[in-house]
Amino acid sequence: MSRKRLIAAYVLLVGAPLLGLLGILRSGQRLAAPASVGGTWNLEGDLAPLAGSRCAAAFANISQPFFAISQSGSRLTFTLNNPEQTTLPGTMRQNAVTMGSESSREEASGDCAHPQAIRFQAALSRQGPQRSLTGTLTVAGCPDCPALPFRAVRQHPPVKDGQ
Amino acid sequence: MPNLGILILQIGVIIGASRLVAVLFQKFRQPKVMGEMFAGIMLGPSLLGWAAPHLSASLFPPSSLGYLNALSQVGVVIYMFLVGVALNPKSLREHGHTAVLASHVSIIVPFLLGAALALLLYPRFCDDSIGFTGFALFMGAAMSITAFPVLARILTDRGMVGTKLGSLAIACAAVDDVTGWCILAYIVVLVRVGGHASTPLWITVSGLVVFLLFMVYGARRLLRRFGVACRETGQLSENALALLIVVVLASAVITEHLGLHLVFGAFLAGVIMPKGKKFVRYIFDKFETPTVVVLLPLYFAFTGLRTSVRVISDSQMCFFCLIIILVAVAGKLGGSMVAARAAGSAWREAAGLGILMNARGLMELVILNVGLDIGVISPSLYSIMVVMALVTTFMTTPLLEWVYPLRLVREEISELAQDELNYQPAAGHVTL
Numbered sequence: 001m002s003r004k005r006l007i008a009a010y011v012l013l014v015g016a017p018l019l020g021l022l023g024i025l026r027s028g029q030r031l032a033a034p035a036s037v038g039g040t041w042n043l044e045g046d047l048a049p050l051a052g053s054r055c056a057a058a059f060a061n062i063s064q065p066f067f068a069i070s071q072s073g074s075r076l077t078f079t080l081n082n083p084e085q086t087t088l089p090g091t092m093r094q095n096a097v098t099m100g101s102e103s104s105r106e107e108a109s110g111d112c113a114h115p116q117a118i119r120f121q122a123a124l125s126r127q128g129p130q131r132s133l134t135g136t137l138t139v140a141g142c143p144d145c146p147a148l149p150f151r152a153v154r155q156h157p158p159v160k161d162g163q
Numbered sequence: 164m165p166n167l168g169i170l171i172l173q174i175g176v177i178i179g180a181s182r183l184v185a186v187l188f189q190k191f192r193q194p195k196v197m198g199e200m201f202a203g204i205m206l207g208p209s210l211l212g213w214a215a216p217h218l219s220a221s222l223f224p225p226s227s228l229g230y231l232n233a234l235s236q237v238g239v240v241i242y243m244f245l246v247g248v249a250l251n252p253k254s255l256r257e258h259g260h261t262a263v264l265a266s267h268v269s270i271i272v273p274f275l276l277g278a279a280l281a282l283l284l285y286p287r288f289c290d291d292s293i294g295f296t297g298f299a300l301f302m303g304a305a306m307s308i309t310a311f312p313v314l315a316r317i318l319t320d321r322g323m324v325g326t327k328l329g330s331l332a333i334a335c336a337a338v339d340d341v342t343g344w345c346i347l348a349y350i351v352v353l354v355r356v357g358g359h360a361s362t363p364l365w366i367t368v369s370g371l372v373v374f375l376l377f378m379v380y381g382a383r384r385l386l387r388r389f390g391v392a393c394r395e396t397g398q399l400s401e402n403a404l405a406l407l408i409v410v411v412l413a414s415a416v417i418t419e420h421l422g423l424h425l426v427f428g429a430f431l432a433g434v435i436m437p438k439g440k441k442f443v444r445y446i447f448d449k450f451e452t453p454t455v456v457v458l459l460p461l462y463f464a465f466t467g468l469r470t471s472v473r474v475i476s477d478s479q480m481c482f483f484c485l486i487i488i489l490v491a492v493a494g495k496l497g498g499s500m501v502a503a504r505a506a507g508s509a510w511r512e513a514a515g516l517g518i519l520m521n522a523r524g525l526m527e528l529v530i531l532n533v534g535l536d537i538g539v540i541s542p543s544l545y546s547i548m549v550v551m552a553l554v555t556t557f558m559t560t561p562l563l564e565w566v567y568p569l570r571l572v573r574e575e576i577s578e579l580a581q582d583e584l585n586y587q588p589a590a591g592h593v594t595l
Contacts, residue, residue, distance in 0.1 A: 006264065009505040013268040017275040021303070024278045028285065028295035036290035072474075072543035073287045085225075157292065 034074045034092050035124060037131060039157040040065035045137065045150030055145035057113035065155050067099075086115040095124040097133055100140060112142035120150070129157065169227045174234075174461065176222065180206060181460035192560050194316045196459075196524055200553060203463025209472040223468060235465040238458025239529060240429040241450055244411045246312060246526075247433020248446050250337050261506040262331055265499060266338035269520050270307045272498025274346075276490045277306030284483070288544040297354040301539045304350060305531065305548060306494050308343045310524030310556065311336040317522065317559060326575050328512050328567065332519040335499070339520070341434070347530060348427050354539050367422040374417055375431070382410065383435040390437025393445050404449065424533050459525070466528050469535065472550055474543045484547045491551050492558075496521040515567040522559040527552035 043066035050056045061082040069090070070077040076090035078099045090099040100119035111117060122135025131154040139145040181202040188198030205211060212219040223231075281299035289298055314336050323329035352367050389407060393399055399407070411432040418428030436446070475484045500517030504510060531548050534540040540548065 006506075009264055009502075010267075013264070013502055013505060014271050017271045021271075021275050021278055024275070024282065025296055025299055028278075028282055028299055031282065031285050031295055033286055033289040033291050033293070033295075036292035038290065038292075070542055071290050072541035073289060075543065077542075 034071075035095070035126060035131070036071065036157065037076065037092060037097060037124060037133075037154070038069050038071035039131075040068045040155045041133070041152045042066060042155055043150055043152050045148055045152075047148065049146045049148060053112075053145050055112045055117075055139040055142055058115050058118055058139055062115065066152065080115050080118070082115055084115070088116065088118070092124070097122050097124055097135070112139050112145060117141060122150075122152070130154065166227060169222075169224065170230050173222065173227065173231055173464075174457070177203075177206065177460050177464040178457060181463065182456075192564070193557065194313055194320065194524075194560070196310075196313055196316065197553075197556055199460050200463050200466075200525065200528065200556070203460065203465075203467035204470055204472065204549070204553070205467065206464050207467035207470050209467065209470060212471075213473060228465070228468065231461060231468075232465050234458065235462035236425060238454055238462050240411070240415045240425050241454045242459055242462075242525070243426045243429040243529070244433040245447065245450060245454065246340065247430045248436050248443055249312070249315070250340065250434055251438050261503065261508065262334040262338070264506045265331070265502040265508075265516060266335040266342075268502030268505075269309070269335055269495060269499035269517075270339055270342050272501075273306040273491065273494025274303035276494035276498075277303040280306075280487065280490050283486070284544065287483070288541050290541075293354065293539055297350055297539055300346065300350045300353070301534050304343055304346045305527065305534065306491050307339065307346075308523055308526050308530055309336045309339040309495070309520050310522045310526045311340045312526075313522050313524035313556060313559075314519050317519065317563070321563070321569060321572060322576065323567075323572050326572060328515045328519075331503070331508075331512075332516055335516065335520060340526070343526075343530075344427060344430055347533065348423055350539070351423050351533065351537055354537050370421040371418075371423070374421065378414065378431055378435050386410070386435060387437055390439045390442045393437075393442040394439055397441060398445060407446075424536075426529055426533065463525075463528070466532060466549065469532075469542070470546045470549045471542075472546060474546045475550065480543070480547070484550055487547055488551050488554050491523075491555055492521060495523075495555070511566060511571075515563060518559055518562045518566060522556045523552045524556045527555075 042064050047056075047059055050059060061084075062080050063082075065081055067081060068079045070079070071092075074092045076092060076097070076099070078088040078090050080086040080088070088100045090097065092098075098119075098121050100117075117140045118137065119140050120133075120135050120137045122133035125132045125134065133150075133152040135150065137148040137150050181199040184202035184205070185195040185198035188201065189195060206223075208219070211222075278299040281295070281302040284302070285295055285298055311333075314332055317323075318329045318332065348371075352364070386407075389399060389403060392403065411429055414428035414432040415425040416428065418431070419425045436442070475481055496517040498517070499520040500513045503513035503516045508516065528549065531540070531545055531552070535542070535545045
């Protein structure tokens with residue numbers, strides 16, 4: 001391969017992509033990702049109104065930190081801190097966070113004692129790295145169970161090595 | 164204290180499953196490592212956790228995974244050391260312009276496409292704790308890596324190590340590896356500094372410079388004695404071998420404490436080791452079998468336990484998975500092929516190089532695990548990228564057979580024999 005051809009190939013196949021990479025990194029700065037909500041959360045709410053109702057069993061074995069969130073963009077996976085480590089899907093749209101799918105089996109069956117039936121809708125508040133959720137807890141498919149206002153505070157963001 | 168019963172049971176099940184699946188994959192002319200990776204995925208939530216959740220929960224209780232992870236990290240540290248030992252800078256010099264151009268293009272083109280893909284993925288798979296630059300650079304690095312040991316294994320299996328294509332592929336993969344790890348080291352520093360890491364940036368950077376200088380100009384000279392001893396006696400004393408392991412572990416721990424990752428130190432320790440044939444062969448004889456048979460399957464299983472291919476269950480996730488695989492193949496296979504062609508190789512040879520460079524294998528898994536550990540990729544994207552690594556590695560052997568059939572390899576070997584060309588690169592030692 002001649003020197004001239006090598007230089008031309010280098011400019012075209014290495015130099016041009018490098019410039020393209022710089023352009024991509026520059027234009028990507030304008031993109032915004034959803035707010036970080038991953039990590040463990042403590043629930044600050046009064047569950048007393050549930051006492052005696054058939055929904056109480058759904059919350060019975062859940063201890064603090066009440067739930068953990070695993071996040072992939074606006075898709076969330078909630079894991080309740082009970083022995084079964086119940087998982088629930090969730091979503092985030094701007095600052096609105098929802099736990100639990102509307103069309104789950106538990107809702108259809110009306111099994112109010114099952115942790116899978118727990119739902120919430122909440123608004124996210126941010127102050128630096130601190131995050132809190134304020135909203136309402138419900139039990140899907142059980143209209144006689146009262147909706148509970150709650151506040152949840154993030155304890156730890158997801159563990160990152162070396163941090 | 165770990166529950167030793169559970170840990171030993173886990174190790175037994177993992178080794179058994181990985182051997183079984185590896186043998187099955189070999190029947191389909193796939194490299195063993197492909198079967199071992201697949202076995203790891205099968206033991207996780209993708210299959211065992213889905214088909215037998217109670218069995219999975221009792222075999223891999225969350226409280227036991229820390230010990231399994233620790234063992235698997237030891238395995239990957241030794242493995243990265245071996246990858247570093249197998250690297251021989253001479254192999255690049257022997258191929259001149261073609262190798263330099265092809266290797267650089269085979270990094271930059273997939274890197275560019277990976278970064279471009281980040282524009283699409285960042286708002287959908289990331290959160291604001293990770294900046295776009297760190298994510299885009301990570302995606303670029305993950306797309307541009309080549310599984311140097313898998314590539315060497317495929318070449319050895321097909322008797323292609325001595326061919327022009329084989330030696331060119333080894334030279335390009337060696338450059339890719341070194342470049343890929345340097346880029347990843349930069350990304351780890353970038354992400355950890357952005358994420359308020361415990362190690363300040365100035366300590367990381369100045370510490371790394373001092374450590375690199377010490378390893379290249381200090382430790383390397385001392386290690387030459389190992390090479391001389393091995394050349395003269397054909398072996399190392401037990402004390403020398405123990406000292407060598409201490410050097411590897413110390414190097415891994417130092418890079419970890421500087422804010423990087425264990426794997427960088429282990430790789431660096433391997434790179435600065437003597438490159439004499441006898442020494443390299445001796446090191447592989449001593450370390451390869453326990454690493455490949457016992458420790459690496461644990462790493463694959465740990466990777467599998469973090470991977471859930473069930474996230475790719477709806478049409479949107481299938482779309483992203485497909486796009487990621489297409490971009491990975493177009494960047495690495497296409498980029499390497501075009502570069503080799505531009506450097507004067509024939510189309511068939513250029514396509515062969517592209518196919519070989521497209522195998523990502525275990526190296527991709529190591530990169531992805533680093534990315535998940537530092538939080539630069541989310542669990543869902545991690546799972547999709549693991550699938551991409553499996554697919555791109557799986558397709559290597561059948562595509563190579565199609566483009567560069569064994570008949571051509573035999574013809575080329577017989578021509579080379581006639582020309583009395585006898586080229587044996589050090590990478591032929593790698594049998595993973």
